[in-house]
Amino acid sequence: MNEQYDFQLAEPRWQAFWEKIKLSNAGLSDTGKPKYYCLEMFPYPSGDLHIGHMKNYAIGDLITRFKIMQGYDVLHPMGYDAFGLPAENAAIKNGGHPKDWTQQNMNAMHSAFKKMGILYDWDRELATCQPEYYKWTQYLFLLLYSRGLAYRKEALVNWDPVDQTVVANEQVSAEGCSWRSGALVEKKSIVQWFLKITDYADRLLQDLDRLEHWPETVRTMQRNWIGKSRGVEIEFQVTDSPDKIRVFTTRPDTLFGMTYVVLAPEHPLVHAVTTEKYRSQVTEYCKSAEKMSEINRLAATEDKTGSPTGGYVVNPVNGEKVPIWVADYVIGSYGTGAVFACPYGDERDYAFACKYDLPIRKVIEPAQNTLIENGFVNVETDENGFVIDKKSMQNACVVDGEMVFSGEYNGMSNRDFWRAIADRMEKEGWGKQTVTYRLRDWLVSRQRFWGAPIPIIHCPSCGEIPVHTDQLPVRLPEGDNIDYMPKGKSPLAAHSEWVNVPCPKCGDAAQRDTDTMDTFVDSSWYFLRFCDARNDNAIFDQKSANHWMPVDQYIGGVEHAILHLLYARFIQKVVHDHGLTEHSEPFKALFTQGMVQTRQIMPDGSEIVATMSKSKGNAVPVLPFVQEYGSDAARLTILFASPPDRDMIWSEEGVDGSVRLMSRIWRLYYNYQDIFGKMKFPKTFDLSNLNPTDKSAYQKLHWAIKKITDDMSDFHFNTAIAAIYELTNLLYKLKEHDDLSDPVMGGILETLVLLLGPFVPHFAEELWRQIRGATYEKSVFHQSWPKYDPAALIKEEITYAIQVNGKVRAQITVPADSDADAVKKIALNFPKVQKWTGGKKIKRVIVVAKKLVSIVAK
C-alpha cells in the first residue's frame, strides 16, 4: 500500500473496472432483485458540464450506488436533450450543420461524465436529435393526432422576436420575456399546432394528490398553473340585438350588484354591440390596447383603461339595463373573454368604477368583525343600494356576509345565495355551473430548423394528412446548403426538395409541414424510451415500460416545476390511455435540488448572485476542478457544502476539507495494513467483552451506520458526511490507546469502506482492493450495505442536564436503568445544583427520561 492515495491513477482504473464488470448495466440478471429507476433530468448538450450539472448527477450517482448496495437492480440511464436553438445559432455563426455542433458537445459531455465516474447504463444512451429517437417523437405526435389531441388553429401567440419563433405560455416569464432568448415577447396571430393538454387538466390536477413524494412547492405551483376555478357561465341578452354575451364568474352571488359588463378588446362581439356614437372611440381603444399588450403586459395593474360601447345588456334577475364597456383588464383568452362587473365585491371592478364614475350597488352586508380586514369601509347607500360616496368605501368588499338589496334573497348568507342563484339560472336557462382552467393548450410548433419535424403533409385537396408511420422518421435535411437564418419561417420552408412531396392520399403535389416541435415534446417521454432504448420496432416495449416505470427517484432543478414536469405527466397519461403503459404518472418521487449560483461583481461594483449556466456565461466547468482534486473530492465537497435542496453559492473553499478527510482515512488504513490479510474480522461483538476503547469505537461505528443510512433516505447527504468525519476523528483519537484491538479496528475499517462507497466511489473501491488484496476481483459495490447492531446503540450510562429555573447548571451521568426518582435524588443532592437551590424552596422537579431534570426553586 502506498503512503498516499493517488486519485489520478485510481479513478481511471476503477472507471474502467466498473465498465468491464457492467456494474452500471440494468436488467442483466434474473435474480429477482427488486427494480429501482433513478433518473436525473438529462442535460442540454451545451458543451461541457459545469458545477451545477455536477451537483445534479452526483446526487443521482450517490443514490444509484446506495441502491445497488442495498440489493436493487438499478436503472440509471443518461442522454441528451439535444434539439434546440443554440445548435442552430452556432451553425449561423460558424457555419456547419447543427448536428455536428451538437454531436461534438455530446461527445465532450459523455467523456466528462465518464471522468466523473458516474455510473450510467451507457447501453441506453440516447439523444433526442437522433433519427432513431425523433422517429418516435413523431410517432408520439401522430398518436396524439389520432386521439384528437393535436390540432392546428390560428391564434394570438407569443412571438419571440430574437429567436424568430413562437413560444408556449409556460415558456414566457412573468415579465413577458421568452425563457430562452430573454426577449420581450410580442403577440402575433399565426396558424399553429397545439397539444390539447387542457383535456387532461382535471386529471393532472387530481393526480397531484397522489404524488406524495413530490415537494409540496412543486405540487402547489402546478395546481396554481392549472388554475381550476368553479363558477357559473351567465348569458346576458344584448338590448335591441339578437346577440348574447356570455360571461364567466366565480361570484354569481354578486349578480344583483352588477352595474356594467366588460368585454376584452379582442372579444368577437365588441363591434356588434358598439353603437355609431362610440364606434371610432372603441376602434381607437382596441387598437391601442393591442399595442399596449405588445409593449408591456406589466403596465396595467394600477391604471385600468376602457371605453363604453353604447350597448346594453339586461340583468336577468331584476331586468335592469346596464352598459357594456370594453376594457383590457379583461383577458380575451380566459373564461369567455367577458365579465360582469360588480364594483362592490371586486377590487378591479371597484377601481374601474371609481375611475369612470360607474355606479356601485351594495349587495353584501359583511359581519361586523370582518370589516377592518380588507381596508373596506362600510358606506352609506341610497334607498336602492347605490353607494353615495364611492371613494369613502376605500376598497371592495370581498368578505362573506348577508345579502342586501338583492330582492327576495335579502337576509340569506352570500354562500347560500351562491347555490340558490346557480340553481335558478340552470332552471330558467340563462346560465349554468361550469369549471374554468387557467391552463391553455400547449403550443408546440416552432419556426426553427433544429427540432423534430412535424410529420404532417398539407395537400391542397385532401387537407392535413399524417405521414404514415412506416415512413417515419421524417428526417431533417442534411448538407451544408441550408440557410438557418431566422426569417419568421422555419428554414425548412426554403428547402424545396424537402418540402415538396406527393400527397400520401391522392398523390398530387403537396407540402410538408415546415414547423418543428418544441423541444419539450422530446423530453416529455425520454424516461419511457430509456426502458427500452434500442427498440427499432416500437416506441418502447410495453413489458419493459411496465417493469421499469415509474421512475422511483427523479432528480432535477425546480426551474422545471411547471414546464417539463407538467408536460411529462400529460404525455404519460396519454400513452397510458393508449394502452402502452400501466402507469399514469411517470415520476413516483421527485427531488428538486437547489441551484448552484455564482457571485459576480458587476462593472459598476455591485454584486449579483446568478444561477450558473452556460448561456449566462458564469458556468464553472467541472473538469478542471476534477482534474485538480479528483472526482471523489469534488463531489464530496459539493455534497457536504449544503443540503442538496438548497441553493448554494459556489466556491472551492471546502475542497481542502474533503481532500484532508480522504487522506486521513487513507493513512488510517495505511497504518493498519498489516492486519488485513492476516485475519478475518468478526462482524459483531458482544459489548460486555470489550474494553472501553474498543467499545466506544464499535459503538461509534454503529451510530454512524444508522445515521448515514437514515440521512441517505432523507437526502441529508451533508449530515451523513459529517458522520463520516466524526467517526474518522474518533478513530484517530482512539488509535493512540494501547487497548484498541486489531479485530475491532479491522472490523471497523472493513465496514467504513462500504459506508464510503456512495460518497467517494473510486476511493472506496481502491481501499477495498487494498484490503482484499490484488488477486481479489469483486467490486465493493457488490457488497451489501452494512446494517447496524442495535445492541451497540444501547447506552449504559446517560448524561442528564440539570436545569434550575430554566438554566442549565450541571450535568450528571447515571446508569441508563435509573428510574426518575433516583435521578431526581441525585440531581437535587448534586453540589453544583445545590449552589443554585440553596436557601430556596424546591417547588417542582420535572424529570424528562434520558434527557434532563428541570428544577423550579423559589
Add this chain to the structure above:
RNA sequence: GCGAGAGUGGCGGAACUGGUAGACGCGCUGGAUUUAGGAUCCAGUAGGUAAUUCCUGUAGGGGUUCGAGUCCCCUCUCUCGCACCA
C-alpha cells in the same frame, strides 16, 4: 397584491415529536514536528468577562411553558412562483 419558503458564529451549515444552541467542515489563533511548508498532529475558536465564572445570545417585539431556534400573535428583511384568471 396573492401563494410558498427562509432568516442561527467570520463563512457553509447542525439541532428527531419543545428538552444542554452552534454537530461537522472551511477559515482563523496558538503549540508540536519539520531544512521548509499552503504537509501532518494537538489545542482553541458565538459575544462579553480575570475566570473550568457568570451574563447575553438563533432578524426584531410580545405571548404560552418548568423549559422556545422549534409552538402562537405582530413587525421587518430576503428568495422563489403567480401576477388584472373574473
